[in-house]
Amino acid sequence: MNNRRIQHLQMQGIVKRFPGVLAVNHVDFDVRAGEIHALLGENGAGKSTLMKMLYGLYHPDEGRILIDGDEAKIRSPHDAIQQGIGMIHQHFMLVPSLTVAENIALGMKSSRGLVLDLDVVSKRVRRLSEQYNLKVNPDVPIWQLAVGEQQRVEILRALYKGAALLILDEPTAVLTPQEVDDLFRILRKMTEEGHALIFISHKLHEVLAISSRITVLRDGQRVDTIPTEQATKLKLAQMMVGRPVVLEYERHPCQPGDERLSLSGVSAISDRGDLGLKEVSLAVYGGEIVGVAGVSGNGQRELAQVIAGLRPVTGGTIHVGGLNVTGKPPAAMNVLGVSYIPEERMEDGVIKEFTVSENLVLQDHGRKPYTRGGIFLNFHVIAKTCKEAIRAYEIKTPGADTPVKSLSGGNIQKLVLARELSRRPKVLIAAQPTRGVDIGATEYIHRRLLEERSKGTAILLISEDLDEIMALSDRILVMYEGRIVGEVPGGKVDVRRLGAMMAGATLDSVEEKA
Amino acid sequence: MIEQILTASVFASMIRLATPYIFAGIGETFGQRSGVLNLGVDGIMLMGAFFSFYTVYATGSLVLGLLAALLIGLLLGLTTAFISVTLKAEQGISGIGMYLFGLGMSELLFQKLIGTPKSVSGFPRLYIPVLSDIQFLGIGEIFFNHNLLVYLAFFLVPVSAFVLNRTTFGLMIRAVGQNPEAADAMGINVARVRYMTVTLGGLFSGLAGASLSIALLNVFQQNLTSGLGFIAVALVYFGRWKPFGVLAGALLFSFVNALQLQVSAIGLDIPSEFAVMAPYVITIIALVFASKQTEKPTALTKPFERGE
Numbered sequence: 062m063n064n065r066r067i068q069h070l071q072m073q074g075i076v077k078r079f080p081g082v083l084a085v086n087h088v089d090f091d092v093r094a095g096e097i098h099a100l101l102g103e104n105g106a107g108k109s110t111l112m113k114m115l116y117g118l119y120h121p122d123e124g125r126i127l128i129d130g131d132e133a134k135i136r137s138p139h140d141a142i143q144q145g146i147g148m149i150h151q152h153f154m155l156v157p158s159l160t161v162a163e164n165i166a167l168g169m170k171s172s173r174g175l176v177l178d179l180d181v182v183s184k185r186v187r188r189l190s191e192q193y194n195l196k197v198n199p200d201v202p203i204w205q206l207a208v209g210e211q212q213r214v215e216i217l218r219a220l221y222k223g224a225a226l227l228i229l230d231e232p233t234a235v236l237t238p239q240e241v242d243d244l245f246r247i248l249r250k251m252t253e254e255g256h257a258l259i260f261i262s263h264k265l266h267e268v269l270a271i272s273s274r275i276t277v278l279r280d281g282q283r284v285d286t287i288p289t290e291q292a293t294k295l296k297l298a299q300m301m302v303g304r305p306v307v308l309e310y311e312r313h314p315c316q317p318g319d320e321r322l323s324l325s326g327v328s329a330i331s332d333r334g335d336l337g338l339k340e341v342s343l344a345v346y347g348g349e350i351v352g353v354a355g356v357s358g359n360g361q362r363e364l365a366q367v368i369a370g371l372r373p374v375t376g377g378t379i380h381v382g383g384l385n386v387t388g389k390p391p392a393a394m395n396v397l398g399v400s401y402i403p404e405e406r407m408e409d410g411v412i413k414e415f416t417v418s419e420n421l422v423l424q425d426h427g428r429k430p431y432t433r434g435g436i437f438l439n440f441h442v443i444a445k446t447c448k449e450a451i452r453a454y455e456i457k458t459p460g461a462d463t464p465v466k467s468l469s470g471g472n473i474q475k476l477v478l479a480r481e482l483s484r485r486p487k488v489l490i491a492a493q494p495t496r497g498v499d500i501g502a503t504e505y506i507h508r509r510l511l512e513e514r515s516k517g518t519a520i521l522l523i524s525e526d527l528d529e530i531m532a533l534s535d536r537i538l539v540m541y542e543g544r545i546v547g548e549v550p551g552g553k554v555d556v557r558r559l560g561a562m563m564a565g566a567t568l569d570s571v572e573e574k575a
Numbered sequence: 576m577i578e579q580i581l582t583a584s585v586f587a588s589m590i591r592l593a594t595p596y597i598f599a600g601i602g603e604t605f606g607q608r609s610g611v612l613n614l615g616v617d618g619i620m621l622m623g624a625f626f627s628f629y630t631v632y633a634t635g636s637l638v639l640g641l642l643a644a645l646l647i648g649l650l651l652g653l654t655t656a657f658i659s660v661t662l663k664a665e666q667g668i669s670g671i672g673m674y675l676f677g678l679g680m681s682e683l684l685f686q687k688l689i690g691t692p693k694s695v696s697g698f699p700r701l702y703i704p705v706l707s708d709i710q711f712l713g714i715g716e717i718f719f720n721h722n723l724l725v726y727l728a729f730f731l732v733p734v735s736a737f738v739l740n741r742t743t744f745g746l747m748i749r750a751v752g753q754n755p756e757a758a759d760a761m762g763i764n765v766a767r768v769r770y771m772t773v774t775l776g777g778l779f780s781g782l783a784g785a786s787l788s789i790a791l792l793n794v795f796q797q798n799l800t801s802g803l804g805f806i807a808v809a810l811v812y813f814g815r816w817k818p819f820g821v822l823a824g825a826l827l828f829s830f831v832n833a834l835q836l837q838v839s840a841i842g843l844d845i846p847s848e849f850a851v852m853a854p855y856v857i858t859i860i861a862l863v864f865a866s867k868q869t870e871k872p873t874a875l876t877k878p879f880e881r882g883e
Binding site: 155167 | 743745750753
């Protein structure tokens with residue numbers, strides 16, 4: 062532990078090459094005590110790579126790091142911690158089976174030599190959590206904590222180790238709006254105490270709300286660094302993407318048609334073995350987008366899977382176009398016109414080792430016109446269809462025979478979209494359709510979803526991204542602990558109210574408070 | 576008939592026969608808790624058994640024999656660590672390779688250096704004043720009439736539990752086995768921790784081998800261990816990765832072993848093949864139940880690589 066303060070940290074001319082990629086290209090970056098410097102960029106822009114070099118997880122090929130004017134050698138996380146640099150990773154670096162205190166003691170010297178001093182650690186943790194108003198019980202195992210609490214443990218640990226500078230890699234990705242407010246309060250408190258903070262994000266409104274300066278990265282290069290007062294959403298988005306972008310979509314009013322999908326009292330068991338879906342009832346009509354909001358792990362995954370026929374239903378019924386399809390396998394759902402964009406696109410959406418064209422005909426390879434006599438694949442037709450799909454859906458790929466695993470997340474998602482939409486679905490289930498997808502591709506996917514809506518498709522949009530839900534949905538359902546706890550109309554939505562419901566408050570109680 | 580079978584001497588041999596299981600199982604526990612599965616335990620045991628036996632046979636010194644077992648265990652443990660940590664080889668397959676190496680090499684050396692089965696005088700039973708003489712329930716015979724390595728093995732159990740649960744090193748081992756990325760981010764050298772645990776496992780496997788060849792059986796022959804090392808690996812699962820769990824499993828197996836010896840000694844009309852099979856059948860049954868446990872180190876058999 063040390064109490065050193067970092068007044069000014071500079072990264073100068075940093076270069077990092079990975080095989081075949083220039084991940085970070087001559088980037089300058091600096092941060093001062095008492096400020097929050099936001100690092101903004103798309104996936105793959107080099108934000109995380111740059112910060113991993115600051116934390117000693119990667120080594121820069123060129124460039125240097127100065128702390129208060131002196132060159133610092135940071136070869137490992139251990140060195141970084143010694144220099145007073147801490148990092149809160151996007152995927153929490155906690156050991157679930159260990160307690161909070163054990164996680165914090167991990168890798169630190171004990172006051173009793175080789176023997177652990179967990180009681181001492183616990184006491185200090187309690188003191189620190191009072192000082193920074195971070196409520197955490199040091200003696201419970203991590204797996205019993207909610208995500209927001211786990212993040213507080215990460216922050217506490219960094220403070221415990223004497224971090225003067227803290228790197229936060231996409232810290233809000235897993236939090237509810239209320240938890241984000243709490244986090245921001247903690248971060249402001251930390252800057253008051255003289256900490257320097259680096260806030261990595263791709264969410265524009267958060268960056269605008271919390272930072273004092275913003276640096277935008279694109280394709281491994283620094284686009285610019287500007288004071289937050291001079292930034293607007295539109296300007297930042299443009300800097301990130303490199304061209305003008307649309308953040309709000311024009312849309313004609315919803316004209317709901319016939320009932321396409323209905324669930325009544327549907328329950329299902331989750332992977333954890335408990336009841337993940339509890340008597341869910343909903344209906345989606347042709348020509349509307351129904352958004353399902355909620356914090357990750359509240360039954361959204363199970364909901365998508367029961368409709369796609371991938372998870373057994375333990376109670377209730379599912380109707381598609383008036384037909385009872387409860388318990389029908391995925392192939393039957395396909396035939397009935399249900400298309401599914403799965404949440405885990407790399408696991409459930411594509412076969413990564415297969416080529417673009419093979420993935421495009423994954424479902425229909427056994428049907429005309431892709432087959433001759435139901436036995437032989439008709440490569441000529443497949444190639445032609447694929448070429449069209451690649452062009453129509455703007456899939457950036459070297460060719461139709463490229464293995465899918467070498468495409469970017471955005472392009473893989475476009476491929477899945479191309480496959481699912483080409484089947485002219487009556488019902489479309491889109492689960493986290495833009496997770497990990499860059500702004501450009503996100504914009505494209507959103508447009509396509511709205512186009513489908515105009516065509517009269519019934520769309521169930523399941524997303525943890527509230528902005529996405531609010532931008533696209535005609536109605537919004539909120540899920541909490543496997544139930545639908547409320548429904549609000551789309552359009553002008555009070556984020557606070559939505560957030561409260563995502564955290565378990567019912568619609569009535571939210572309205573009472575308001 | 577029960578009195579004929581469950582004699583004090585059966586319990587005494589249960590304690591004695593548990594020794595190699597405990598050594599090998601505890602060693603394997605350290606490796607697995609850090610995320611490395613070493614299936615080559617049996618091979619390392621055979622090498623440890625041979626080298627300690629040959630040293631005692633050639634020099635008559637039990638201390639040198641023990642050191643020889645520790646040395647070969649250390650070397651083969653380091654080799655296993657190099658293969659699974661540095662080269663990141665598939666641990667199940669490379670472990671079988673190590674087993675086959677130990678099996679073949681110990682046999683070859685035995686043929687070349689000794690030739691025909693011989694016996695040595697191994698570690699003698701220690702007489703402990705007063706305690707060894709307790710007649711009540713045969714306590715003296717059961718617990719206080721063993722050689723040094725038996726006591727060492729049992730002593731190792733609480734020590735290992737303490738190291739794993741109460742020390743900074745133990746915390747590192749558990750963290751590296753559950754979430755190496757997190758440990759790495761906390762400045763822990765994942766590879767170094769795994770080298771240490773796997774080498775320690777090799778050391779203990781060598782000791783396990785020596786406990787057979789210069790303390791319990793005092794002979795060496797081809798495939799002396801007859802798969803005992805594999806049971807030790809299974810015991811780690813059975814014992815849910817806890818030293819006292821491994822001890823319980825070791826006692827269960829050695830009890831079955833001791834019973835089997837006793838049953839054939841008093842000439843009961845049970846085909847001896849059944850008795851020989853019993854421990855292995857129990858292993859499988861035990862594993863079916865043990866495999867449902869969730870205490871398993873999540874990073875077990877997964878090589879660690881820093882990356883996105």
